[in-house]
Amino acid sequence: MTSEQNARVPAPAGKATSAPVMGRDGEATIFEYSSPGRKAWSFRSTGLPEWEASVLVAPGLLRGEPVELVEVPERDLVAHVTRLTHRQYSVDLGAYPLGSCTMKYNPKLCDDAASLPGLANVHPATPASHCQGWLELLWSLSNALCEVTGMKAATLAPPAGAAGELTGLLLMRAWHDSQGESRTKVIIPDSAHGTNPASVTLGGYETVTIPSDDRGLVDMTALRNRLDRDVAGIMLTNPNTLGLFEEDIAEIAAAAHDVGALLYYDGANLNAILGVTRPGDMGFDIVHMNLHKTFAVPHGGGGPGAGPVAVSARLEDFLPGPIAQRGDDGTFTWVEPARSIGRVHSWYGNALALARAWSYILANGGDGLRRVAEGAVLNSNWLKSRLRGTYDIPYDRPAMHEFVASTSTLKKRTGLRALDVAKRMLEEGFHAPTVYFPLIVEEALMIEPTETESVETLEALAEALINIAGEEAGEAVHAPRSTPVGRVDEALAARRLQATWDAVRQPS
Numbered sequence: 001m002t003s004e005q006n007a008r009v010p011a012p013a014g015k016a017t018s019a020p021v022m023g024r025d026g027e028a029t030i031f032e033y034s035s036p037g038r039k040a041w042s043f044r045s046t047g048l049p050e051w052e053a054s055v056l057v058a059p060g061l062l063r064g065e066p067v068e069l070v071e072v073p074e075r076d077l078v079a080h081v082t083r084l085t086h087r088q089y090s091v092d093l094g095a096y097p098l099g100s101c102t103m104k105y106n107p108k109l110c111d112d113a114a115s116l117p118g119l120a121n122v123h124p125a126t127p128a129s130h131c132q133g134w135l136e137l138l139w140s141l142s143n144a145l146c147e148v149t150g151m152k153a154a155t156l157a158p159p160a161g162a163a164g165e166l167t168g169l170l171l172m173r174a175w176h177d178s179q180g181e182s183r184t185k186v187i188i189p190d191s192a193h194g195t196n197p198a199s200v201t202l203g204g205y206e207t208v209t210i211p212s213d214d215r216g217l218v219d220m221t222a223l224r225n226r227l228d229r230d231v232a233g234i235m236l237t238n239p240n241t242l243g244l245f246e247e248d249i250a251e252i253a254a255a256a257h258d259v260g261a262l263l264y265y266d267g268a269n270l271n272a273i274l275g276v277t278r279p280g281d282m283g284f285d286i287v288h289m290n291l292h293k294t295f296a297v298p299h300g301g302g303g304p305g306a307g308p309v310a311v312s313a314r315l316e317d318f319l320p321g322p323i324a325q326r327g328d329d330g331t332f333t334w335v336e337p338a339r340s341i342g343r344v345h346s347w348y349g350n351a352l353a354l355a356r357a358w359s360y361i362l363a364n365g366g367d368g369l370r371r372v373a374e375g376a377v378l379n380s381n382w383l384k385s386r387l388r389g390t391y392d393i394p395y396d397r398p399a400m401h402e403f404v405a406s407t408s409t410l411k412k413r414t415g416l417r418a419l420d421v422a423k424r425m426l427e428e429g430f431h432a433p434t435v436y437f438p439l440i441v442e443e444a445l446m447i448e449p450t451e452t453e454s455v456e457t458l459e460a461l462a463e464a465l466i467n468i469a470g471e472e473a474g475e476a477v478h479a480p481r482s483t484p485v486g487r488v489d490e491a492l493a494a495r496r497l498q499a500t501w502d503a504v505r506q507p508s
């Protein structure tokens with residue numbers, strides 16, 4: 001070894017150092033590898049008689065033409081998927097400080113647990129008496145989530161955060177109906193995640209938006225002015241999407257309850273509060289959680305996730321079923337709550353996502369979960385302090401698991417926009433932070449380092465962000481240059497979406 005090699009300092013583990021394989025060559029779609037007669041399967045003959053589809057399927061339901069399926073051998077399929085994998089950035093490769101989305105590293109232990117044959121190979125129609133272990137797992141997970149949130153009962157069925165929100169709003173409606181009231185409005189702050197107003201609309205309510213004040217918190221005067229007996233509930237994220245703890249939460253809860261409204265907690269991300277404080281203790285009535293953010297369920301690309309909803313005692317009877325329950329003799333059964341709003345997902349939700357979350361909770365234990373929160377908050381404050389002075393920190397109060405910086409001043413001085421910083425970060429071996437959210441911060445960079453990154457990785461992240469801010473603005477405008485895909489025209493892509501192979505083959 002040369003002395004130069006000896007002196008080589010390894011890059012921090014959270015920084016991706018290997019360039020994605022073979023530069024910019026596009027990877028063909030799997031359809032383009034297809035060739036008639038090639039296949040990735042072989043079935044042994046069972047010796048059983050064969051049936052014509054027309055004997056088994058009603059004529060009206062039969063296809064006129066065979067469906068055009070991809071025909072590739074396993075070898076080519078694996079090579080294609082592996083090449084795509086190498087062109088991807090992932091939580092397994094490096095840091096992913098995508099604020100609000102919480103892309104933390106997911107321990108492999110949780111994958112192993114969810115792959116146990118006794119969990120993975122059970123059909124959801126299996127009678128409860130034959131899958132008592134599964135019911136016990138779901139019952140235990142539900143109890144643990146109630147403990148973490150300070151709630152009385154939970155449904156594990158919703159398959160995503162937004163699905164949890166809709167479930168929560170339907171519960172809100174069911175509650176007011178049971179009180180003989182038909183309220184029409186739900187209040188949300190202007191810092192809210194976009195799914196909140198969308199869920200309010202889907203739930204049949206009108207959104208009333210209230211501003212944030214100079215502290216970046218709910219403007220109490222505005223809230224009081226909008227609260228009346230037509231308000232069904234207030235939806236809040238705490239810490240909010242600026243990464244700030246809503247200090248007036250007890251007062252907000254009292255004001256909501258005074259007019260008979262319910263308080264809804266968007267607990268997509270519990271990373272800052274696990275084992276430290278609980279929505280139930282703050283006065284919330286309904287909580288949804290994204291297990292795919294806080295509890296080690298991988299996400300991105302649309303799931304599958306899990307968005308359980310936990311509620312206070314007065315809402316328990318309205319929960320969607322079925323819910324695993326333990327009888328006095330220790331056996332488990334499915335129950336449907338007395339005044340259930342009905343099913344919100346087939347079967348019991350995304351069961352293997354739930355199994356992963358349960359293994360994460362067991363592996364950490366109560367004290368470990370608290371350490372997760374402490375680590376997330378420490379890392380976020382550490383990184384924020386390193387960036388202060390280089391980037392604007394618009395609401396510079398103690399951060400929770402994430403914080404919002406801005407390139408507003410840099411943009412005025414050098415033209416550097418949040419988007420440019422995000423694209424340059426890809427060249428530096430990191431995933432980009434969230435940009436332009438929350439909407440109330442100009443040129444926002446929403447940064448969530450998560451508790452899973454080491455201090456060396458945080459330092460490398462800080463260094464990359466600081467260096468980018470010091471470059472000529474022109475540098476960043478053409479980034480990323482070393483990734484398989486360069487800067488795309490996002491507005492055009494959104495307007496002329498071509499999401500299917502047919503559209504690519506026959507462009508309109």
Ligand SMILES: Cc1ncc(COP(=O)(O)O)c(C=O)c1O
Pocket residue numbers: 100101160161162163193195237266268269290305307
């Ligand atoms: C604060 C907040 N609420 C709700 C959601 C919606 O969750 P999902 O994407 O699982 O539907 C998210 C997801 O990013 C979020 O960050």
